[in-house]
Amino acid sequence: MQVSSGDTVLVTGASGGVGTYLIQLLKMVGAHVEALASPPNFDFLKKLGVDDLVDYSADVSTQLANLPHANKVIDAVGRLDLLEAIIAVTRHFDLLSLSTTTFPEHTQDQTFQFANGSIGLNGYKRLLNWLSDGTLQAHVQTILPVEQIKQAQHQLVEEHSHGRILIKF
Ligand SMILES: NC(=O)c1ccc[n+]([C@@H]2O[C@H](COP(=O)([O-])OP(=O)(O)OC[C@H]3O[C@@H](n4cnc5c(N)ncnc54)[C@H](OP(=O)(O)O)[C@@H]3O)[C@@H](O)[C@H]2O)c1
Incomplete structure (x- = not known):
């Protein structure tokens, strides 16, 4: 599209x-x-x-x-x-x-x-450039340690989301 x-x-x-x-x-x-x-x-x-x-x-x-x-x-x-x-x-x-x-x-x-196709290497490069120069912002809802992965899953299902939940290893 x-x-x-x-x-x-x-x-x-x-x-x-x-x-x-x-x-x-x-x-x-x-x-x-x-x-x-x-x-x-x-x-x-x-x-x-x-x-x-x-x-x-x-x-x-x-x-x-x-x-x-x-x-x-x-x-x-x-x-x-x-x-x-x-x-x-x-x-x-x-x-x-x-x-x-x-x-x-x-x-x-x-x-x-x-649609479920890959955006390809050039697509990823373009997105990474926009992320690094601030044109595009990554919105992180919360960062949880891997030990709390169950809590992350509950949050995903039970709470309203705003951006990504990240897991820290
Ligand atoms: N085809 C592909 O290549 C591809 C790639 C990646 C993802 N996906 C798909 O894209 C979708 C979104 O992924 P995501 O990672 O962005 O998920 P997400 O972070 O969990 O976001 C889900 C969104 O859906 C909304 N939502 C939840 N329940 C709803 C309901 N009953 N009615 C209307 N809106 C509702 C949420 O709003 P609230 O939080 O306010 O409820 C939230 O904005 C998923 O279906 C995933 O499988 C597809």
Whole structure:
């Protein structure tokens, strides 16, 4: 999926390890970014550059109806009911999912693609350069010693995420 400054992109899983990088990269190309997230993460996501926020635990369709319609959707959650709520409002779009391989209900105006390919050596080099010069920020939720790996797993499942949980060896 190509994204440029004329695009309005809706991102699910916006506050997670993947989403926090995704938002920064989308803002770098000048896209208008809408994020589905939980309210405790709204301030964090605004600071990351998100233009519009939608609470995934409330009525998603109604909230989206009051925002500019996205022409691209990047899904980092994989909840089909959530994607269906998005489709109900955002009728013409390209959907790229990192989290579900199947999404059967779409029309000719809608494309669906699952992505899990490597970004390649040059892609990694570019990201590392952006991280080292500060263009891109790594958001670390917490750092735990390997002895507390169970606690890290619980945190991942039970708490709202903002960035990555790192394990120290
Ligand atoms: N295809 C690939 O190549 C590839 C590569 C890496 C990752 N992935 C996939 O990308 C996804 C995200 O990975 P991640 O490491 O960023 O995970 P993560 O750090 O755990 O983040 C998960 C995100 O999903 C949100 N979320 C959790 N439950 C939700 C729900 N019921 N409804 C809506 N949103 C919900 C979380 O928001 P709250 O914390 O606010 O609840 C958080 O923003 C995963 O599905 C992973 O398998 C795919």
